[in-house]
Amino acid sequence: MNRLVLISGCSGGGKSTLLAELGRRGHAIVEEPGRRIVKQELEGDGAALPWIDIAAFARRAIEMAAADHAAARGQAGWTFFDRGLIDAASALQHLTGEPILEKLSAFHRYNTRVFITPPWPEIYLTDPERRHGFDEAVAEYNRLAAIYPTLGYDVVTLPKIAVAERADFILDRLEAK
Numbered sequence: 001m002n003r004l005v006l007i008s009g010c011s012g013g014g015k016s017t018l019l020a021e022l023g024r025r026g027h028a029i030v031e032e033p034g035r036r037i038v039k040q041e042l043e044g045d046g047a048a049l050p051w052i053d054i055a056a057f058a059r060r061a062i063e064m065a066a067a068d069h070a071a072a073r074g075q076a077g078w079t080f081f082d083r084g085l086i087d088a089a090s091a092l093q094h095l096t097g098e099p100i101l102e103k104l105s106a107f108h109r110y111n112t113r114v115f116i117t118p119p120w121p122e123i124y125l126t127d128p129e130r131r132h133g134f135d136e137a138v139a140e141y142n143r144l145a146a147i148y149p150t151l152g153y154d155v156v157t158l159p160k161i162a163v164a165e166r167a168d169f170i171l172d173r174l175e176a177k
Contacts, residue, residue: 002111004072005174006084007158008148010141012134013117014163019082021167028075032082033064055095061088062104069108078174084110090147091140105151114153115170116145120160 007015016032023029034050037060041049048056065085072079085108089101119138148155156173158166 002109003075003078004069004110005078005080005170006086006110006114006153007080007117007170008083008087008114008144009116009158010119011137013120013137013141013158014166015082015117017163018117018158018166018170019080021163022078022080022170025167027077028072028079030068030072030079030081030084033061033068033088034083037061037064055092058088058092058095062092062100064088066104066108069110078171080170081110084108086110086148086151087144090143094143101147102151110153111174112152112154113156113173114148115156115158115173116141116148117158118160 007018009015016035019029019031034057037057038049040046047053048060050057062085065081065083065088068081069085072081086101086105089104092098093101119134119141145155145157159169161169
């Protein structure tokens with residue numbers, strides 16, 4: 001059984017908070033590539049920022065997500081990813097038309113059950129690493145919610161409940177599989 005689990009969906013939908021909860025429970029977690037890239041680029045002179053060069057940003061996210069996937073493959077137990085390769089590849093394909101999504105997703109498979117956070121305006125915030133607005137986040141969510149099933153994933157939308165209950169929801173769904 002593939003124990004690499006993606007948590008995707010709407011920006012600002014609570015993914016990072018949820019991953020932190022899963023990490024506190026002893027599960028391996030992988031932080032979002034995009035946030036790590038933004039931090040690195042802001043600390044240096046980088047231009048691979050989504051508000052400067054989104055295609056360069058997406059390419060870096062693909063590289064980082066592929067490395068994250070490879071590093072997690074041999075781990076025991078569940079590993080939870082805050083976004084991953086499919087999110088990054090779908091962004092690049094959407095921006096450039098480059099047909100890379102199917103090829104990359106076939107080689108780097110995750111657990112067939114993908115959890116997505118729906119748009120949740122009550123908790124949506126911008127910050128130095130997330131500068132886009134809620135409408136852009138919803139558009140991204142709609143693209144991802146449509147793409148995952150076409151790649152053979154079973155998409156489970158997370159309910160808008162407290163973080164501990166969301167973590168329980170995910171673990172229950174994975175154990176029931």
